[in-house]
Amino acid sequence: MVHPERFAALFNLSHPGHFISWGVLQVSYGNAVVIVLMVVAFVAALLLPFPGHRDKGGR
Amino acid sequence: MKPTSWNPDVDVAEWTGTQRPYDIIKEGTIAVVFVLIVVLTLSFLFGSPDDKPVTLKQWSNAAPIDFATTAFQELAGTSGVAQYGAPYNNVPGTGQKIGPVSLVNLMGVTIPINAAADFVLRPLGTQTSVPTVTASLATWQHASATQQQTWLTNYAKHLPTAIRDSVMVVTPNDAGPVPSLIGGLTTMAQSGALDNALLSNSTSYFSTNYTEPLLFLSDGTYFAGLASDKHLAGDQWGMMNETGSFPGQAWLWLYTFLYQVSPYSTSSNADALVWATMMLLSALVVFVPFIPGLRSIPRRVKLYRLIWRQHYRSEKH
Numbered sequence: 001m002v003h004p005e006r007f008a009a010l011f012n013l014s015h016p017g018h019f020i021s022w023g024v025l026q027v028s029y030g031n032a033v034v035i036v037l038m039v040v041a042f043v044a045a046l047l048l049p050f051p052g053h054r055d056k057g058g059r
Numbered sequence: 060m061k062p063t064s065w066n067p068d069v070d071v072a073e074w075t076g077t078q079r080p081y082d083i084i085k086e087g088t089i090a091v092v093f094v095l096i097v098v099l100t101l102s103f104l105f106g107s108p109d110d111k112p113v114t115l116k117q118w119s120n121a122a123p124i125d126f127a128t129t130a131f132q133e134l135a136g137t138s139g140v141a142q143y144g145a146p147y148n149n150v151p152g153t154g155q156k157i158g159p160v161s162l163v164n165l166m167g168v169t170i171p172i173n174a175a176a177d178f179v180l181r182p183l184g185t186q187t188s189v190p191t192v193t194a195s196l197a198t199w200q201h202a203s204a205t206q207q208q209t210w211l212t213n214y215a216k217h218l219p220t221a222i223r224d225s226v227m228v229v230t231p232n233d234a235g236p237v238p239s240l241i242g243g244l245t246t247m248a249q250s251g252a253l254d255n256a257l258l259s260n261s262t263s264y265f266s267t268n269y270t271e272p273l274l275f276l277s278d279g280t281y282f283a284g285l286a287s288d289k290h291l292a293g294d295q296w297g298m299m300n301e302t303g304s305f306p307g308q309a310w311l312w313l314y315t316f317l318y319q320v321s322p323y324s325t326s327s328n329a330d331a332l333v334w335a336t337m338m339l340l341s342a343l344v345v346f347v348p349f350i351p352g353l354r355s356i357p358r359r360v361k362l363y364r365l366i367w368r369q370h371y372r373s374e375k376h
Contacts, residue, residue, distance in 0.1 A: 009106030013304040019290060024319045026296045030306030038309075046365055 068354045108302045113282060115257070115272055119248035122281045123222055129279040130244045131218065133178040134237070135211045138278040141174035147274070148172055155331035162331070170270060178275050182256035183243055192243035195236035202235070210235035293318055313337070 018029045027035070119126040132138035144153025146169040154161040180199070186192045199207065214234035219227040219241075227245065229238040247253045257271040276282040283292065291297035298315035301307035317323045317333045326332055347354050357363065364371050 009102075010104050013105055014108065014302075015304055017290060017300070017304040026290075028290065028300055028304070028307065030301065030304055031299060031309045034306040034309050046362070049369070 067358060068351075105305070108305045110302045113276060113285060114251070115248045115253045115275060116251040118276060118279065118281045119245055119253075122279070123227065123245055123249070124219060125279045125281050126248060127219055127227055127241050127245050129275070130179060130241050131211075131214065131237070132278065133174040133275070134180075134240065135215070136175055138174055140172055140274045140278055146170045155328045157328070157331050157335045172271070172274060177271060178257070179240065179244055182247065182253055183240060185252075185256050186243060186247060189243060191239055195239035195243065198236040199240060206235070210237045214238065214241075294324070313340075
């Protein structure tokens with residue numbers, strides 16, 4: 001027998017969302033978090049040194 | 060040596076520095092495994108949205124007056140779908156345009172829908188065990204078009220606005236079989252039989268074509284209200300939102316942003332204009348290597364010097 005509760009997520013996101021409204025702009029908290037993480041990943045990709053290549057003089 | 064017609068955006072100088080091996084299989088494997096771990100972890104932590112599909116049964120029980128009003132509009136041919144034009148039916152003067160061109164009308168009626176027949180009369184025809192519905196249907200089908208129009212006009216003057224003892228309150232108004240037909244369809248929907256009947260209208264063997272139930276749902280106000288409550292409507296940036304508190308399709312921000320601003324937000328051609336704008340912008344991206352000026356932006360911005368800063372730093376020495 002299948003017990004769906006065993007597959008329940010640790011954090012329940014199935015409740016009404018919250019939104020940031022600024023003029024014509026409307027973004028859900030969920031989307032805002034994802035967008036911030038994407039910007040952080042982009043900046044990190046620019047600024048973090050390539051691993052293992054520092055002493056080889058290649059990059 | 061650089062040729063005389065050297066173009067820094069197109070030509071590549073021959074590399075004369077040192078070279079080293081690069082294992083793309085190893086890097087690809089690491090990327091795939093990393094993404095797999097991230098996906099499994101996020102699935103375990105947050106799950107995924109799983110809203111139950113909205114049905115005609117749910118709608119007709121939750122908002123029977125809205126359902127009955129919509130059913131009447133389908134029968135009278137005044138609903139949104141009945142008046143939409145291509146790809147559902149031929150209605151003069153409809154179809155969004157880009158300039159003088161209406162792409163949807165060029166394609167023609169590809170999903171033929173006769174709202175009265177497909178949404179009301181044919182489903183009611185399956186209710187052979189309900190004598191009042193069978194009799195009303197026969198009366199309707201044997202009446203002239205003029206008589207039918209008179210009944211519809213009379214019914215429209217006194218649309219039901221209340222439910223009493225689970226039955227719609229209809230003021231007698233010389234509407235012929237219309238109250239019986241609308242009442243019969245509402246009862247049929249409340250039992251769940253209409254969902255099955257509209258699926259059965261599909262000619263495909265497998266009943267997975269939900270076009271008709273969805274179009275019927277879209278004509279009422281109940282479905283739009285649910286979407287609005289969940290912040291999924293077009294004027295709420297709904298295209299990039301998800302149900303609940305889940306993140307949605309953030310990459311559709313530009314597509315949905317255009318719908319929020321003039322002239323798109325006020326145009327009756329908004330869908331066609333937004334689509335055309337996005338196709339134009341997509342073409343610019345696809346053809347960047349061939350567009351002078353645009354293709355020079357990465358070289359002039361010099362972001363690459365930040366990424367490869369160790370190389371450029373060593374080049375100075």
